[in-house]
Amino acid sequence: MENLVDIIIVGAGPAGLSAAVNALARGKTVRIFSNRENYLSKAERVDNHLGFYNISGKELMDKFKEHAEAMNIKIEEGKVVNILPMGNSFMVNINGEIAQSKKVILTMGISNVKELSGESKLLGSGVSYCATCDGMLYRGKDVVVWDQSNDAWEEANFLQGIGVNVTFVSKKPAPENLNNINFVKGTITEIIGSNSVEAVNLGNEEINCNAVFLLRDAIAPTSLIEGLKLNGNFIDVNKNMETNIEGVYAAGDITGRPLQLSKAVSEGLIAAQHAALQIDKKER
Amino acid sequence: MSKKIKNVNSTQEFDELIKNNRYVLVDFWAAWCAPCRMVAPVIDEIADKYSEKVRVAKVNVDDQQELSIRYGIQSIPTVIFFKEGKVASKEIGVKPMSSFANMIDSNIA
Structure with a gap:
């Protein structure tokens, strides 16, 4: 082996x-x-x-x-x-x-790790923990990347590079190394969708998307x-x-x-x- | 890949497969997907162990987009067990041998 x-x-x-x-x-x-x-x-x-x-x-x-x-x-x-x-x-x-x-x-x-409402129900149906694993399935589609680790920007850049429409959500200012990617300041409170991800809730606004990548460090x-x-x-x-x-x-x-x-x-x-x-x- | 596994090359081929076999286990995968490479040897084992009862097939989601849309594949690997042409059970992600064995055992008479 x-x-x-x-x-x-x-x-x-x-x-x-x-x-x-x-x-x-x-x-x-x-x-x-x-x-x-x-x-x-x-x-x-x-x-x-x-x-x-x-x-x-x-x-x-x-x-x-x-x-x-x-x-x-x-x-x-x-x-x-x-x-x-x-x-x-x-x-x-x-x-x-x-x-x-x-x-x-x-x-x-x-x-x-605090699980989000909707997270486990929609895991594999639009909720993903790994951009390099599932990213290719979302080429040409809208996804949200939630920044919860130091290298989340790398994965966001990777997704954009393969042709995914990325929105980067973070409670911190936009990372320096983030490519020209749509940035929204905020915290995701809920993942919305019945059979697959339809949107994420940021408390004061909802972002429509086909997938959400939760990039925690753990x-x-x-x-x-x-x-x-x-x-x-x-x-x-x-x-x-x-x-x-x-x-x-x-x-x-x-x-x-x-x-x-x-x-x-x-x-x-x-x-x-x-x-x-x-x-x-x-x-x- | 085990010789017992059928590589699906078209939607038509797939439809015939699930029509002509009572039990079919299908692994939806892609070449770039690392978790799929992990599951591949497990699927090989399943194909050997159940060769008399279950037809095992692979669908490459990049080549067979029509099929991946039809079955709503949003994360791979996704393994679907078909009974008489209909979806009987589904497992998403990296799972051990026992999970796939369970999905077969609980669905075959």
């Missing part, structure tokens, strides 16, 4: 990097993807991670990255859009590039993998950090409280070591 690595890690915060370091320590090949800054780097001061009294979150995160880099771990920029179990392996779609692995570890942290874990079991808002795991889907692990804030650095680091280790052990058992 081409591009097959042992473990793909989604997210490069403390849990993800800890998983990467420990997988490598067990002789496993790893790819790690990230598309956003994590919460640790925003913490003003951290006092409860053993060995690092009075340090800023950013300093600590930089140290974690240095550690990973020293072990030749390269954090790849990219948003994981979906993950498909294939029996003995997984196919992972990173913004259109397909990678394959034997195990997957999810360490995306907590996400404040995708709800249950949209990533079909059938993933949750416990409240978090991913359900056992003491080995295994989810209900064989070969898929979760670690860090995404598995629940306490939302603390030390817990994330140790869960990353547990997940990676267990995954490595399972791979060894199978290949022995």
Whole structure:
């Protein structure tokens, strides 16, 4: 199988990097993807991670990255859009590039993805999370791109480039790099349509469209993998950090409280070591 | 692609296919679509597993626009299960083998 690595890690915060370091320590090949800054780097001061009294979150995160880099771990920029179990392996779609692995570890942290009215009902019927995946179906049609991540403008430019009529909606001023694209300042509150998307509601106005691309920097874990079991808002795991889907692990804030650095680091280790052990058992 | 899968080359060919086969599973896809490449091997497996009961076909939405409009394809991959020529079940997006097996099992006698 081409591009097959042992473990793909989604997210490069403390849990993800800890998983990467420990997988490598067990002789496993790893790819790690990230598309956003994590919460640790925003913490003003951290006092409860053993060995690092009075340090800023950013300093600590930089140290974690240095550690990973020293072990030749390269954090790849990219948003994981979906993950498909294939029996003995997984196919992972990173913004259109397909990678394959034997195990997957999810360490995306907590996400404040708030679902819009009409979103899940119309998903696949005009609601899309990935411009490069569905864009071609809307050539010559009207679509709205909702800016909720730093690279949404790139996807809007891509859509316009293939011949889609794009309206870019953002609560921030128009991004510098946005092509000559119709810009509307606002926030989408509702997606309207019975069988397919007909319009989006911005509170004070409606924009008619055939599709809406919701380009958030996080995708709800249950949209990533079909059938993933949750416990409240978090991913359900056992003491080995295994989810209900064989070969898929979760670690860090995404598995629940306490939302603390030390817990994330140790869960990353547990997940990676267990995954490595399972791979060894199978290949022995 | 599994040899058991029929590649649909025209609307007429498609209409004959769903007329002459009681159960047909159709994968609507396109060459530029990454999620479609993920689902392709799963569809191959389905074609092998159900080769005696279900006819499996592929429709390229770029080449067969009439068919994609007829079935309202707005996101791909879309997999539709036809029973006696009519849409019995539909799955949109990247799904595991079990989802497609379920849509077949729950619709065949």
